[in-house]
Amino acid sequence: MQPQSLQLSGIRKGFGADDVLKEIDLSVRPGEFLSLVGMSGCGKSTLLRIMAGLETPDSGTVSIGSRDVTNVDPSDRDLAMVFQSYALYPHMSVRQNIATPLRMRNLSLGARLPLIGRMTAKASVLSKIDAAVNEAADVLQIGHLLDRKPAQLSGGQRQRVALARALVRSPAAFLMDEPLSNLDAKLRAHMREELSGLHRRLGATFIYVTHDQIEAMTMSDRIALMSSGRIEQLGTPDELYQQPATVTVARFIGTPSINLLPVEIDASGRVMALGRPLGVSVPARYAGPAMLGIRAEDLRPAAGGFAVKVLRSETYGADRYVTGHLADDQAVCIVMRQAAGDPIAVNGEGLSHLVFPEQRAHLFGADGNRIETTVPARIAI
Amino acid sequence: MVLLRKYLPHLVLALGAIPMLLPFYWMLLTSFRSPAEIFDVSLWPIPKNFDAVENYARAAGQVPMARFMLNGVIVCLGILIAQVLTAVPAAYALAKLRFPARKLMLSLVIAALCIPMQALALPLYVGLAKTDLLNTYFAMMSPFFLSVFAIFLFHQSFRSYPDEIIEAARIDGFSEMEICWGLVLRGSLPSLAAFAVFSLVAHWNDLYWPMIVVTDTNLAPPPLGMLFFSDVESGANYGALMAGATIITAPMVVCFLFARKHFIAGLTMTGVK
Numbered sequence: 001m002q003p004q005s006l007q008l009s010g011i012r013k014g015f016g017a018d019d020v021l022k023e024i025d026l027s028v029r030p031g032e033f034l035s036l037v038g039m040s041g042c043g044k045s046t047l048l049r050i051m052a053g054l055e056t057p058d059s060g061t062v063s064i065g066s067r068d069v070t071n072v073d074p075s076d077r078d079l080a081m082v083f084q085s086y087a088l089y090p091h092m093s094v095r096q097n098i099a100t101p102l103r104m105r106n107l108s109l110g111a112r113l114p115l116i117g118r119m120t121a122k123a124s125v126l127s128k129i130d131a132a133v134n135e136a137a138d139v140l141q142i143g144h145l146l147d148r149k150p151a152q153l154s155g156g157q158r159q160r161v162a163l164a165r166a167l168v169r170s171p172a173a174f175l176m177d178e179p180l181s182n183l184d185a186k187l188r189a190h191m192r193e194e195l196s197g198l199h200r201r202l203g204a205t206f207i208y209v210t211h212d213q214i215e216a217m218t219m220s221d222r223i224a225l226m227s228s229g230r231i232e233q234l235g236t237p238d239e240l241y242q243q244p245a246t247v248t249v250a251r252f253i254g255t256p257s258i259n260l261l262p263v264e265i266d267a268s269g270r271v272m273a274l275g276r277p278l279g280v281s282v283p284a285r286y287a288g289p290a291m292l293g294i295r296a297e298d299l300r301p302a303a304g305g306f307a308v309k310v311l312r313s314e315t316y317g318a319d320r321y322v323t324g325h326l327a328d329d330q331a332v333c334i335v336m337r338q339a340a341g342d343p344i345a346v347n348g349e350g351l352s353h354l355v356f357p358e359q360r361a362h363l364f365g366a367d368g369n370r371i372e373t374t375v376p377a378r379i380a381i
Numbered sequence: 382m383v384l385l386r387k388y389l390p391h392l393v394l395a396l397g398a399i400p401m402l403l404p405f406y407w408m409l410l411t412s413f414r415s416p417a418e419i420f421d422v423s424l425w426p427i428p429k430n431f432d433a434v435e436n437y438a439r440a441a442g443q444v445p446m447a448r449f450m451l452n453g454v455i456v457c458l459g460i461l462i463a464q465v466l467t468a469v470p471a472a473y474a475l476a477k478l479r480f481p482a483r484k485l486m487l488s489l490v491i492a493a494l495c496i497p498m499q500a501l502a503l504p505l506y507v508g509l510a511k512t513d514l515l516n517t518y519f520a521m522m523s524p525f526f527l528s529v530f531a532i533f534l535f536h537q538s539f540r541s542y543p544d545e546i547i548e549a550a551r552i553d554g555f556s557e558m559e560i561c562w563g564l565v566l567r568g569s570l571p572s573l574a575a576f577a578v579f580s581l582v583a584h585w586n587d588l589y590w591p592m593i594v595v596t597d598t599n600l601a602p603p604p605l606g607m608l609f610f611s612d613v614e615s616g617a618n619y620g621a622l623m624a625g626a627t628i629i630t631a632p633m634v635v636c637f638l639f640a641r642k643h644f645i646a647g648l649t650m651t652g653v654k
Binding site: 049052053054073074075077079080081083084085086087088089090091100101104105 | 545550553564568
């Protein structure tokens with residue numbers, strides 16, 4: 001099966017009075033690893049379930065390849081889904097679990113019955129299913145577990161069985177709903193690599209829901225960041241990190257979180273930060289209050305910078321996070337990331353003066369949307 | 382002290398078990414005794430004249446005991462099968478499907494739990510009489526084909542079945558009926574065992590309804606048969622009567638012992654009692 005594209009257009013969904021999804025348009029390319037990421041309750045799981053056919057949208061269409069599947073049953077969409085709780089059939093062995101999607105598709109109802117089925121099912125079909133099960137088990141290295149029941153497996157092993165069950169029939173696309181969130185941190189990092197490897201090897205379309213920005217950043221070709229029922233930004237991990245379209249995206253992506261300072265844009269388009277003009281300008285129509293976002297790694301101590309009261313510093317081997325707040329405004333928390341050997345440069349009053357390259361600053365208007373800044377030529381050099 | 386803490390609960394429970402088991406013990410004892418000793422209040426287990434053979438032979442020979450037992454099996458199994466066939470899909474729909482008025486229907490089920498059988502007896506009797514169905518197995522079974530208790534019990538148990546497995550099954554191509562019978566009921570076998578014990582015991586022991594709709598001895602289930610028996614014997618031979626009672630009680634005790642583990646799991650799991 002060729003990897004398929006998947007398009008959503010104008011998807012709306014409400015539960016009771018709440019609009020969970022508001023006009024979602026999304027196009028997933030064939031063979032792409034796309035993550036839907038956002039806080040819990042942002043609608044990402046609902047969106048995935050609409051793709052799978054487990055929920056019906058109030059309006060809008062879902063298509064896979066060139067086929068409109070909005071009103072097609074989940075089983076006829078040719079998708080495979082991996083659930084957070086793995087959703088293995090508890091009374092079946094691992095082998096039966098992996099074989100189930102193929103049995104349901106390739107055997108008649110009579111041939112699926114427990115006893116009579118043995119006799120009526122075609123041997124050629126059964127041996128094909130067996131071969132496919134063994135192949136999927138090999139890919140995920142669970143060949144030795146095939147005769148166990150799910151209850152006898154560890155979390156990581158169940159996860160592999162769930163993946164094997166999904167890939168056994170080469171679906172048009174894989175849907176994954178937070179598949180790693182029940183694993184411990186070390187195993188999660190390991191499975192992340194394996195999932196990426198699996199995606200490269202299969203070349204299949206993966207749609208991956210997570211609330212963990214690190215999972216999304218490390219595995220995805222593209223990320224759709226969702227917030228309160230909308231897609232805030234769709235782009236590559238780099239685009240989301242370097243050019244966040246809204247303040248929500250800027251806040252969500254990156255560890256530690258981006259530093260946000262209140263600033264004022266005056267009538268001539270100058271940006272006034274902490275009482276002094278910043279070396280960037282914006283169109284005058286944005287005049288008013290705004291937010292300035294600075295990544296922790298863009299800050300460094302230097303004379304003439306803005307004053308920060310340093311509260312603590314934490315060393316993570318090569319890196320160090322220095323945390324404090326603005327000397328003028330205790331409510332604004334500032335985190336600087338620097339190499340562990342670099343000086344913090346704290347003066348006698350516990351203050352450090354920090355500067356940042358102005359072309360690296362992100363400016364967001366009062367509505368939260370990004371404002372493109374222009375840096376006068378002399379500073380850019 | 383540790384010993385006391387360990388065995389005290391057992392002691393209390395054992396004391397509680399004595400009044401529960403006493404009638405059964407008395408029944409068994411009486412079935413061994415000769416007519417002369419029947420009204421002896423002593424609980425000493427060894428009778429002066431061991432009349433068990435005579436009593437049991439009489440109970441088995443005087444009336445068609447095998448016929449009564451067969452009637453009981455037919456009626457009980459017929460009721461149980463129909464109840465499971467109707468209650469399982471209903472409980473699955475109420476527990477796991479979303480449709481309008483679902484909550485209302487669940488409330489109706491719970492409300493229906495409060496209606497006693499006796500309240501319905503008259504209209505049911507009239508209905509069966511008008512359709513000329515009195516004195517049939519169907520008359521004994523049909524009022525119990527729909528069990529709201531079964532719907533409620535299965536609903537409680539099905540509710541805890543993980544939704545994600547049902548969704549995985551839908552994506553894999555299971556039909557709703559296959560999900561209901563093959564996955565969800567399969568995950569609730571203890572409840573099925575618990576319900577089977579409840580239903581079999583209740584209908585095996587039921588005297589009220591068969592007495593109303595059946596007058597033919599050939600159709601009588603065990604308790605009604607015993608009633609005919611005691612009438613025939615003019616109630617004098619208590620030894621034989623108790624022997625008969627022991628014979629008809631035994632299958633239920635065996636049935637419970639077989640399903641005991643599942644029965645208890647079924648009740649503790651679903652939060653009924």
